[in-house]
Amino acid sequence: MTDPAIAYDDVQGTILRGYRVDLARHFILRITDALGAAALIAKLVDGADGLPPVTTAQRMRPKPACFLNLSFSASGLAALGLSSPQLATFDAAFQRGATNPSTATTVGDVGASAPDTWIGGLADGTQVHVVLSIWVDDDRAVLESVSTRLRAAFAGCMTELSAHDAQALPDNKIHFGYRDSIAQPTVIGAPPRKHAIPDDQPAVATGEFLLGYPNESGGTYSVQPAELSTNASYAAFRILEQDVAGFEDFLRVYAAQAGISSEMLAAKVCGRWRNGNPLELMPDSAGSVLPVDQLNNFTYVNTADPAQSDTLGLKCPIGSHIRRNNPRNAAVVGTDSTHHRIVRRAMPYGPPYDPARPDTPPRGLVGFFINASISNQFEFLTSQWNDQSDFVKSATGPGGSSAGNAVYNISGEDVFLGVNDPQDSFFTLPAPGAKGANNTVLKGFTRTITTRGGVYCFFPSISGLRYLAGLAGGAAGG
């Protein structure tokens, strides 16, 4: 089968392209006048009235001063005129929405992460209609001037519930100190990335990220009306607050329990050292940053040289964040990681953490987790691989069953994204031995990432945005 040709100028850019900028602002909006909102959507598509145009996946030269993308919640699409039968054809999770109690339970947004605690008007999902995002290079004046123009355009048709800023940290680090944005799926048919770090996995079917194309299951995701289907996508918008002081405390206390260094424990719970090096290649020390073509080398099962396999997670723990969220070629129940990949477009927010002067202002990550099925990708990752430990298949490594079995070498939830109630939080550091006899299991820690907001979003294609503009305009006019 030949790769599908994607009309890049019909796809919202953030789905297929990383913008490589330092600043972002996400406006959370409620539609108050559908006709006015429709007119604004039309203006944004065309970049009329001095507004930045909706950015497409078509590369632009020179690089624009501002990138803009536009997404809608289910209630937002309803506000623009989509009917209930039409919305019933959308992804089931998207229909539920991020604040639905079933969603919250599914993804672990409970306790301090529960939707009723969310900030910026996000607690009531029925009132959240639009997420309008802008990204600019490191020029804050551009961010503010574009924001001023946009806010003037919102007036009378949309209410700004809140705006959430993000700012990249040096060397693409996140507040926990890890170098981020290293692994992204290679999407078949997507434009080549300018500074891509090679993925070590098979390219993923276009239909895992865009509606209207074959997906990894041999089918095609679609919605009604057809005008909104092809070249559209979904995303989970998330605001994830990071308790850096709490995380450093976790490392200090539990590294002492395990008899390893804090940096080693930081690497073990993540799967990478904080400088980005994968544990599979650097199991004993962080070392110097490896060449980019090695940064995604996580060959858990080495078929060419089975003696080098890390089936048991002795180098990179099976319960580490990176291995849970992308088991690569390690055996899991169901299918495999290629069927559940996501594109990550998140950036830090809040001031950098200074360990010499620990403080706790809000800081974390804000952005989108993009996929063609929120149910099968974002929610699956969260509910199954992050929050469970029984998805690993029975498998032995080079030492046979006397060295252990993968099933015994994972416990609890993801240290970063799990609920991690201290009553039943576990993290396993595997060691050779039958049935996990020599493993070290850390217990009783609390979550250090709290959900502060979320929206399940639909990114229409460019032609889909024009359809929505016409739909609301036509309904209001008729």
Place this chain on the structure above:
Amino acid sequence: MASPLTLLMPVIPGTSLTTIAATLQQYQPQLDAALTSIGTVHYARTLLLDASTANLQPGGKTGDSYVIAIITEYDGDFSAYIQDFVSQVGAVFDALLQFVVGGAALIPVANNVQAFDAFITLNDASQHAPNTGLYQAYTATVQQILAALE
């Protein structure tokens, strides 16, 4: 802790018993291989029943009351894994659903995953009173058992 699946699918009246049986036989190896690959199914069996006979056994003639039954005990959340399930056994269900009342609208299931999930919920007797019970002699998962047997 496993969950039961008792999927009862009424057959379109007038469908040949021989054709259904041949299809089940044809796809059985593919189904078995897929269930091994999925790795969460303890036991599975397909049955062909006839609601018009006293003992529900099919008589061998074309009838109006056949039911295809798929009965399993499986680990985990069926809906969470529905897409994986479709990836692995979608072709088998496409072959069977052609004989089933309401099945044509679901083919290919890979394009109609949400509707297929809803169909299973509707037709899984184990999700409806009074048939929700399941006796279990153990709580281990398939993979825990396989690991223990290593």
